[in-house]
Amino acid sequence: MRTLVIGGAGYVGSTLSRQLWEDGHDVTVLDLMAFGGESLMSLYGNPRFRIARGDIRDPAALDDIVAGHDAVLLLAAIVGEPACNRDPETAVATNLGGARNVLAACRRAGVPRLVFASTCSNYGAADGGAAVTEEAPLQPISTYSETKVAFEGEVLAAAAEGFHPTVLRLSTAFGVSARMRFDLLVSDFTLAAKRDGKIVIFGEQFWRPFVHVRDIARACTLVAGADPALVSGEVFNVGGDSNNTRKIELGEMVQRQVAGTELELVQRDTDPRSYRVDFTKIRERLGFEPEWSIGDGIRELCEALDAGVWPDPGDARYKN
Protein backbone atom coordinates (compact mmCIF):
# COMPACT_ATOMS: atom_id res chain seq x y z
CA MET A 1 0.00 0.00 0.00
CA ARG A 2 1.10 3.57 -0.67
CA THR A 3 0.27 5.49 2.47
CA LEU A 4 0.63 9.19 3.24
CA VAL A 5 0.97 10.26 6.86
CA ILE A 6 0.22 13.97 7.26
CA GLY A 7 1.74 15.11 10.55
CA GLY A 8 4.00 12.06 10.38
CA ALA A 9 6.96 13.70 12.14
CA GLY A 10 5.05 14.26 15.40
CA TYR A 11 4.76 12.21 18.58
CA VAL A 12 2.15 9.77 17.24
CA GLY A 13 3.07 10.22 13.57
CA SER A 14 6.73 9.21 13.87
CA THR A 15 5.83 5.96 15.64
CA LEU A 16 3.00 5.32 13.17
CA SER A 17 5.18 5.99 10.10
CA ARG A 18 7.73 3.49 11.38
CA GLN A 19 4.97 0.91 12.08
CA LEU A 20 3.48 1.30 8.59
CA TRP A 21 6.92 0.95 7.03
CA GLU A 22 7.59 -2.21 9.06
CA ASP A 23 4.25 -3.57 7.85
CA GLY A 24 5.40 -3.16 4.23
CA HIS A 25 3.71 0.14 3.29
CA ASP A 26 5.39 2.63 1.00
CA VAL A 27 5.33 5.59 3.39
CA THR A 28 5.24 9.28 2.54
CA VAL A 29 5.32 11.87 5.32
CA LEU A 30 4.09 15.43 4.89
CA ASP A 31 4.67 17.69 7.86
CA LEU A 32 5.24 21.33 8.74
CA MET A 33 8.20 20.14 10.86
CA ALA A 34 7.05 22.28 13.78
CA PHE A 35 9.27 20.07 15.96
CA GLY A 36 11.76 19.17 13.23
CA GLY A 37 12.01 15.88 11.36
CA GLU A 38 14.73 14.05 13.28
CA SER A 39 12.06 11.74 14.64
CA LEU A 40 12.05 9.98 11.25
CA MET A 41 15.82 9.55 11.00
CA SER A 42 15.57 5.76 11.18
CA LEU A 43 13.57 5.78 7.91
CA TYR A 44 15.80 8.11 5.89
CA GLY A 45 17.59 6.69 2.89
CA ASN A 46 15.05 3.93 2.42
CA PRO A 47 13.45 3.44 -1.00
CA ARG A 48 10.01 2.91 0.60
CA PHE A 49 10.16 6.23 2.46
CA ARG A 50 9.67 9.76 1.25
CA ILE A 51 9.42 12.97 3.26
CA ALA A 52 8.28 16.49 2.40
CA ARG A 53 7.69 19.73 4.22
CA GLY A 54 4.30 21.29 3.69
CA ASP A 55 1.50 23.20 5.39
CA ILE A 56 -2.04 21.79 5.22
CA ARG A 57 -3.38 25.36 5.47
CA ASP A 58 -2.11 25.86 1.91
CA PRO A 59 -4.32 23.88 -0.50
CA ALA A 60 -1.72 24.24 -3.27
CA ALA A 61 0.75 22.25 -1.16
CA LEU A 62 -1.45 19.17 -1.18
CA ASP A 63 -2.51 18.03 -4.65
CA ASP A 64 0.84 16.75 -5.92
CA ILE A 65 1.75 14.91 -2.75
CA VAL A 66 -1.67 13.37 -2.10
CA ALA A 67 -1.99 11.94 -5.63
CA GLY A 68 -1.23 8.26 -6.05
CA HIS A 69 -1.77 7.19 -2.45
CA ASP A 70 -4.08 4.37 -1.38
CA ALA A 71 -4.64 5.87 2.05
CA VAL A 72 -4.09 9.18 3.82
CA LEU A 73 -3.79 9.35 7.60
CA LEU A 74 -4.41 12.87 8.89
CA LEU A 75 -2.62 13.59 12.16
CA ALA A 76 -1.37 17.13 11.53
CA ALA A 77 -2.94 19.53 14.00
CA ILE A 78 -2.33 22.00 16.76
CA VAL A 79 -2.58 19.38 19.47
CA GLY A 80 -3.97 19.75 22.97
CA GLU A 81 -5.93 22.41 24.81
CA PRO A 82 -3.01 24.56 25.99
CA ALA A 83 -1.52 24.84 22.47
CA CYS A 84 -4.92 25.66 20.95
CA ASN A 85 -5.74 28.20 23.66
CA ARG A 86 -2.43 29.99 23.10
CA ASP A 87 -3.32 30.67 19.45
CA PRO A 88 -6.97 29.78 18.69
CA GLU A 89 -6.82 31.38 15.24
CA THR A 90 -3.99 29.10 14.09
CA ALA A 91 -5.68 26.14 15.77
CA VAL A 92 -8.92 26.66 13.82
CA ALA A 93 -7.06 27.40 10.57
CA THR A 94 -5.08 24.15 10.97
CA ASN A 95 -7.43 21.69 12.64
CA LEU A 96 -10.49 22.71 10.64
CA GLY A 97 -9.32 24.71 7.61
CA GLY A 98 -6.27 22.53 6.96
CA ALA A 99 -8.23 19.32 7.52
CA ARG A 100 -10.84 20.51 5.00
CA ASN A 101 -8.05 21.11 2.49
CA VAL A 102 -6.81 17.55 3.02
CA LEU A 103 -10.31 16.14 2.54
CA ALA A 104 -10.79 18.13 -0.66
CA ALA A 105 -7.38 17.08 -2.00
CA CYS A 106 -8.16 13.40 -1.30
CA ARG A 107 -11.48 13.73 -3.15
CA ARG A 108 -9.85 15.46 -6.15
CA ALA A 109 -7.06 12.88 -6.36
CA GLY A 110 -9.42 9.93 -5.92
CA VAL A 111 -7.65 8.65 -2.78
CA PRO A 112 -10.00 5.93 -1.53
CA ARG A 113 -9.31 6.08 2.24
CA LEU A 114 -8.86 8.87 4.77
CA VAL A 115 -8.23 8.12 8.44
CA PHE A 116 -8.70 11.11 10.75
CA ALA A 117 -7.01 11.24 14.16
CA SER A 118 -9.60 12.66 16.54
CA THR A 119 -9.75 12.50 20.31
CA CYS A 120 -11.72 11.06 23.22
CA SER A 121 -11.55 14.62 24.65
CA ASN A 122 -14.62 15.19 22.49
CA TYR A 123 -16.69 13.46 25.21
CA GLY A 124 -15.87 16.36 27.56
CA ALA A 125 -17.39 16.15 31.01
CA ALA A 126 -19.21 12.87 30.42
CA ASP A 127 -19.66 12.10 34.08
CA GLY A 128 -21.97 9.66 35.77
CA GLY A 129 -19.55 6.75 35.82
CA ALA A 130 -20.74 4.77 32.79
CA ALA A 131 -18.23 4.28 29.98
CA VAL A 132 -19.18 6.13 26.79
CA THR A 133 -19.50 4.45 23.42
CA GLU A 134 -19.05 6.08 20.02
CA GLU A 135 -22.79 6.90 20.09
CA ALA A 136 -22.56 9.09 23.20
CA PRO A 137 -23.25 12.80 22.77
CA LEU A 138 -20.14 14.88 22.18
CA GLN A 139 -19.51 17.81 24.51
CA PRO A 140 -16.52 19.72 23.21
CA ILE A 141 -15.38 22.11 25.93
CA SER A 142 -12.33 23.67 24.32
CA THR A 143 -11.19 25.08 20.98
CA TYR A 144 -9.18 21.87 20.51
CA SER A 145 -12.15 19.52 20.77
CA GLU A 146 -14.51 21.95 18.99
CA THR A 147 -12.30 21.79 15.90
CA LYS A 148 -12.03 18.00 16.14
CA VAL A 149 -15.80 17.51 16.52
CA ALA A 150 -16.54 19.89 13.63
CA PHE A 151 -14.22 18.07 11.22
CA GLU A 152 -15.42 14.63 12.34
CA GLY A 153 -18.90 15.55 11.11
CA GLU A 154 -17.63 16.85 7.78
CA VAL A 155 -15.35 13.93 6.98
CA LEU A 156 -17.98 11.33 7.87
CA ALA A 157 -20.56 13.12 5.73
CA ALA A 158 -18.18 12.80 2.77
CA ALA A 159 -18.35 8.97 2.80
CA ALA A 160 -19.35 7.80 -0.67
CA GLU A 161 -18.94 5.01 -3.17
CA GLY A 162 -15.17 4.67 -3.51
CA PHE A 163 -14.35 7.07 -0.65
CA HIS A 164 -13.97 5.60 2.83
CA PRO A 165 -13.30 8.00 5.70
CA THR A 166 -12.79 6.70 9.24
CA VAL A 167 -12.59 8.67 12.48
CA LEU A 168 -10.38 7.37 15.28
CA ARG A 169 -11.02 8.92 18.70
CA LEU A 170 -7.68 8.32 20.38
CA SER A 171 -7.29 7.98 24.13
CA THR A 172 -4.58 10.13 25.71
CA ALA A 173 -1.30 8.66 24.54
CA PHE A 174 1.64 7.55 26.66
CA GLY A 175 4.95 5.86 25.91
CA VAL A 176 8.28 6.60 24.33
CA SER A 177 8.33 8.00 20.80
CA ALA A 178 11.04 9.46 18.57
CA ARG A 179 9.40 12.91 18.96
CA MET A 180 8.89 12.77 22.68
CA ARG A 181 6.13 14.60 24.55
CA PHE A 182 6.39 15.08 28.31
CA ASP A 183 3.21 17.17 28.53
CA LEU A 184 0.92 14.13 28.31
CA LEU A 185 -0.42 12.99 31.67
CA VAL A 186 1.41 9.65 32.15
CA SER A 187 4.80 11.01 31.08
CA ASP A 188 4.21 14.28 32.93
CA PHE A 189 3.46 12.41 36.19
CA THR A 190 6.36 10.00 35.71
CA LEU A 191 8.86 12.77 34.99
CA ALA A 192 7.60 14.80 37.98
CA ALA A 193 8.00 11.79 40.25
CA LYS A 194 11.53 11.04 39.06
CA ARG A 195 12.71 14.66 39.01
CA ASP A 196 10.81 16.34 41.85
CA GLY A 197 9.70 13.42 44.02
CA LYS A 198 6.22 14.91 43.88
CA ILE A 199 3.19 14.81 41.56
CA VAL A 200 0.69 17.67 41.69
CA ILE A 201 -2.74 16.37 40.66
CA PHE A 202 -5.65 18.58 39.61
CA GLY A 203 -9.13 16.98 39.59
CA GLU A 204 -7.95 13.71 41.08
CA GLN A 205 -11.32 11.95 40.70
CA PHE A 206 -11.59 12.65 36.96
CA TRP A 207 -11.50 9.69 34.58
CA ARG A 208 -9.30 9.43 31.51
CA PRO A 209 -8.58 6.64 29.03
CA PHE A 210 -4.94 6.07 28.05
CA VAL A 211 -3.24 4.17 25.25
CA HIS A 212 0.38 3.48 24.36
CA VAL A 213 1.63 5.31 21.27
CA ARG A 214 2.72 2.00 19.72
CA ASP A 215 -0.80 0.62 20.21
CA ILE A 216 -2.18 3.74 18.45
CA ALA A 217 0.21 2.99 15.59
CA ARG A 218 -1.08 -0.60 15.42
CA ALA A 219 -4.70 0.56 15.45
CA CYS A 220 -4.14 3.12 12.67
CA THR A 221 -2.28 0.54 10.57
CA LEU A 222 -5.10 -1.95 11.10
CA VAL A 223 -7.74 0.56 10.01
CA ALA A 224 -5.73 1.72 6.99
CA GLY A 225 -5.66 -1.83 5.66
CA ALA A 226 -9.06 -3.07 6.87
CA ASP A 227 -11.92 -4.18 4.63
CA PRO A 228 -13.65 -0.89 3.79
CA ALA A 229 -17.00 -2.48 4.65
CA LEU A 230 -15.84 -2.60 8.30
CA VAL A 231 -14.49 0.94 8.61
CA SER A 232 -16.03 3.20 5.98
CA GLY A 233 -17.91 6.12 7.53
CA GLU A 234 -17.26 4.69 11.01
CA VAL A 235 -15.99 6.10 14.30
CA PHE A 236 -13.84 4.00 16.63
CA ASN A 237 -12.65 4.77 20.14
CA VAL A 238 -9.00 3.68 20.29
CA GLY A 239 -7.81 2.18 23.56
CA GLY A 240 -8.67 -0.62 25.96
CA ASP A 241 -11.23 -0.86 28.76
CA SER A 242 -8.63 -1.64 31.44
CA ASN A 243 -6.63 1.51 30.57
CA ASN A 244 -9.40 3.82 31.86
CA THR A 245 -8.30 5.29 35.16
CA ARG A 246 -8.87 8.17 37.55
CA LYS A 247 -6.04 10.66 37.82
CA ILE A 248 -5.50 9.73 41.47
CA GLU A 249 -5.04 6.07 40.50
CA LEU A 250 -2.58 7.09 37.81
CA GLY A 251 -0.62 9.01 40.46
CA GLU A 252 -0.65 5.91 42.67
CA MET A 253 0.57 3.71 39.80
CA VAL A 254 3.55 6.02 39.31
CA GLN A 255 4.08 6.15 43.08
CA ARG A 256 4.33 2.34 43.18
CA GLN A 257 7.16 2.41 40.62
CA VAL A 258 8.99 5.53 41.85
CA ALA A 259 9.53 4.97 45.56
CA GLY A 260 9.02 7.92 47.86
CA THR A 261 6.83 9.95 45.49
CA GLU A 262 4.48 12.36 47.23
CA LEU A 263 1.03 13.11 45.76
CA GLU A 264 -0.31 16.65 46.18
CA LEU A 265 -4.02 17.06 45.38
CA VAL A 266 -5.12 20.51 44.21
CA GLN A 267 -8.66 21.78 43.64
CA ARG A 268 -9.06 23.60 40.34
CA ASP A 269 -12.06 24.07 38.07
CA THR A 270 -10.29 24.91 34.83
CA ASP A 271 -10.12 21.43 33.22
CA PRO A 272 -13.39 19.64 33.97
CA ARG A 273 -12.87 16.88 31.38
CA SER A 274 -13.83 13.50 32.78
CA TYR A 275 -14.66 10.55 30.62
CA ARG A 276 -14.52 6.78 30.85
CA VAL A 277 -14.58 5.23 27.43
CA ASP A 278 -15.93 1.95 26.06
CA PHE A 279 -13.73 0.14 23.54
CA THR A 280 -16.05 -2.74 22.62
CA LYS A 281 -16.49 -1.65 19.01
CA ILE A 282 -12.82 -1.68 17.97
CA ARG A 283 -12.28 -4.93 19.87
CA GLU A 284 -15.26 -6.76 18.39
CA ARG A 285 -15.23 -5.37 14.88
CA LEU A 286 -11.48 -5.18 14.22
CA GLY A 287 -10.06 -7.51 16.90
CA PHE A 288 -7.96 -4.67 18.33
CA GLU A 289 -6.80 -4.86 21.94
CA PRO A 290 -3.91 -2.78 23.32
CA GLU A 291 -0.75 -4.67 24.18
CA TRP A 292 0.56 -2.09 26.63
CA SER A 293 -0.85 -1.40 30.10
CA ILE A 294 -0.30 1.95 31.79
CA GLY A 295 2.04 0.22 34.27
CA ASP A 296 4.14 -1.12 31.36
CA GLY A 297 4.39 2.39 29.95
CA ILE A 298 5.48 3.89 33.27
CA ARG A 299 8.16 1.17 33.57
CA GLU A 300 9.39 1.82 30.01
CA LEU A 301 9.61 5.55 30.63
CA CYS A 302 11.40 5.15 33.98
CA GLU A 303 14.02 2.96 32.30
CA ALA A 304 14.52 5.48 29.49
CA LEU A 305 14.80 8.38 31.97
CA ASP A 306 17.28 6.40 34.10
CA ALA A 307 19.30 5.64 30.98
CA GLY A 308 19.57 9.37 30.21
CA VAL A 309 17.84 9.14 26.83
CA TRP A 310 16.84 12.84 27.06
CA PRO A 311 19.62 15.09 28.45
CA ASP A 312 16.97 17.63 29.50
CA PRO A 313 13.48 16.08 29.52
CA GLY A 314 12.06 19.33 30.94
CA ASP A 315 13.05 21.24 27.77
CA ALA A 316 10.21 23.15 26.08
CA ARG A 317 10.62 21.18 22.84
CA TYR A 318 9.10 18.14 24.54
CA LYS A 319 5.88 20.03 25.27
CA ASN A 320 3.11 21.19 22.93
Ligand SMILES: NC(=O)c1ccc[n+]([C@@H]2O[C@H](COP(=O)([O-])OP(=O)(O)OC[C@H]3O[C@@H](n4cnc5c(N)ncnc54)[C@H](O)[C@@H]3O)[C@@H](O)[C@H]2O)c1
Ligand atom coordinates in the same frame (compact mmCIF):
# COMPACT_ATOMS: atom_id res chain seq x y z
N1 LIG B 1 -1.03 12.50 21.72
C1 LIG B 1 -2.24 12.26 22.19
O1 LIG B 1 -2.43 11.94 23.39
C2 LIG B 1 -3.43 12.35 21.29
C3 LIG B 1 -4.68 12.00 21.81
C4 LIG B 1 -5.80 12.11 21.00
C5 LIG B 1 -5.66 12.54 19.69
N2 LIG B 1 -4.44 12.87 19.21
C6 LIG B 1 -4.35 13.34 17.82
O2 LIG B 1 -3.27 12.69 17.16
C7 LIG B 1 -2.64 13.58 16.25
C8 LIG B 1 -1.14 13.64 16.51
O3 LIG B 1 -0.89 14.12 17.83
P1 LIG B 1 0.60 14.16 18.42
O4 LIG B 1 0.53 13.88 19.86
O5 LIG B 1 1.49 13.36 17.57
O6 LIG B 1 0.96 15.70 18.24
P2 LIG B 1 2.30 16.43 17.72
O7 LIG B 1 2.12 17.86 18.05
O8 LIG B 1 3.51 15.72 18.23
O9 LIG B 1 2.25 16.23 16.14
C9 LIG B 1 1.52 17.05 15.28
C10 LIG B 1 2.30 17.18 13.99
O10 LIG B 1 1.51 17.99 13.08
C11 LIG B 1 2.39 18.85 12.40
N3 LIG B 1 1.64 20.03 11.95
C12 LIG B 1 1.10 21.01 12.71
N4 LIG B 1 0.53 21.95 11.93
C13 LIG B 1 0.70 21.54 10.65
C14 LIG B 1 0.34 22.09 9.39
N5 LIG B 1 -0.31 23.25 9.31
N6 LIG B 1 0.67 21.42 8.26
C15 LIG B 1 1.36 20.23 8.33
N7 LIG B 1 1.73 19.67 9.52
C16 LIG B 1 1.41 20.32 10.65
C17 LIG B 1 3.47 19.22 13.41
O11 LIG B 1 4.65 19.67 12.76
C18 LIG B 1 3.65 17.89 14.16
O12 LIG B 1 4.69 17.12 13.58
C19 LIG B 1 -3.35 14.91 16.39
O13 LIG B 1 -4.30 15.07 15.37
C20 LIG B 1 -4.03 14.81 17.75
O14 LIG B 1 -5.18 15.62 17.83
C21 LIG B 1 -3.32 12.79 19.97
